Amino acid sequence: MRAGIVYTETVVHAAAERYAAEAPFQVAIVDLREGGRMTARITGDRVAIGDSVIEIENADSSPDAAPLFRKS
């Protein structure tokens, strides 16, 4: 699984209609160890800029499912 460092983050309180039931939730842009950046959903403990994060499997296997990371 991918791993990286939090470049920036937010907690979304007012979500788009299709994600409204899940709010509030945290979203972060992650600098990946392998290079490049991605926007991911954060699960578990809240993260801050500079925190190490690691990808975990998303139980939702649909093509629309978001990449999911947690603090490592």
Added chain:
Amino acid sequence: MSHAARFAVEAAIVGAGKTAFGAFPDKDLRALAVEAGKKALADAKCGPADIQAFYLGNFAGPEFTGQSHLAPYISTALGMTGIPATRFENACASGGSAFFHAFIAVASGIYDCVMVLGVEKMTSQTTGRVTEILCGAGDWSGEMRAGSTFPSLFGMIARRHMHEFGTTREHLSAVAVKNHENGALNPDAQMRKVITLEQAMNGRPIAEPLNLYDCSLISDGAAAVILCAADRARRFSDKPISVLGIAQASDYVALDRKQDITTFPAVQLAGRNAYAMAGLGPNEIDFAELHDCFTIAELIAMEDLGFAGRGKAGFFTAEGGTRRNGAKPVNASGGLKSKGHPVGATGVAQLCDVVQQLRGEAGERQLRRNSVGLAQNLGGSGASCVVTILGQE
């Protein structure tokens, strides 16, 4: 060679008209557009037969209202049949983009007189649905799939700007307080309400660190200008307003494709090219209407356009530098924050507000130094930008 030297003809704005901004359940998209268009025609003392082409700025009319094919839908309702009528879509920079392309046509000598109109009808949808439609201005395959919204993209930008430069929660709120102070004096503003710093800092959270008072409004509204060849301008107006410089630029749509999210290369590039065309620099701009879709966006625009040093705009704003009596007045209209933000109308409405100041017709909001004004219209999280510099003839 300067940008300006490439154009055959100089262009001037000879008419401007806007609807009030707000929630108007009894006015549909076309009614709003026609109201603004008629006001602009009346202001220029001309009629539909004088207009040779119609440029529409609109972001998401089809999604908000179900109606597509909007340019001829509106131009014919204004009595302009037969002329080329085209819609421009560049998210929140749709209005500015329509104006940029209208300018190219007039400055090239193709048309003598054209209308640019921006419109958006947003309040017929729920806030959740509006938020989702606005997400279309970002990248659905990445950031939006992760649950981002526009407030959250700018929340992440604000977080990083705070981290790198020491920008504070108070700095962001100082933008909101100042824009509400101005908007309270604007009869056409959606939210004519003064707010305190304490209120602005403690709004309901929307996307941390941004709260309700950091976010622009969901609005209905329209704005229009008549642009014509400068040598004909006196036929229509006693106070034609010259287009001194204008440029449009683009960048990645996805925020996570950018190297540094605390600056917008498209704003820097459009600004640089508009300054070069005008032969002016940031110190020679008397006042500006900047795209404050979120408080942090006004601060970054100030830095990218050279009104404040990198990372310094928050400090400058908190010290009052952008108030009406400050060194560089920004958003004397109230900005998107207080005036309202009917997305496709915004870029054209900014031009109307700059024209009003340059003509000396801004009433209680009138600025003393009003020779040269700048409008900056931003699309998405920085993927489109139009910068326009206007001056008294």
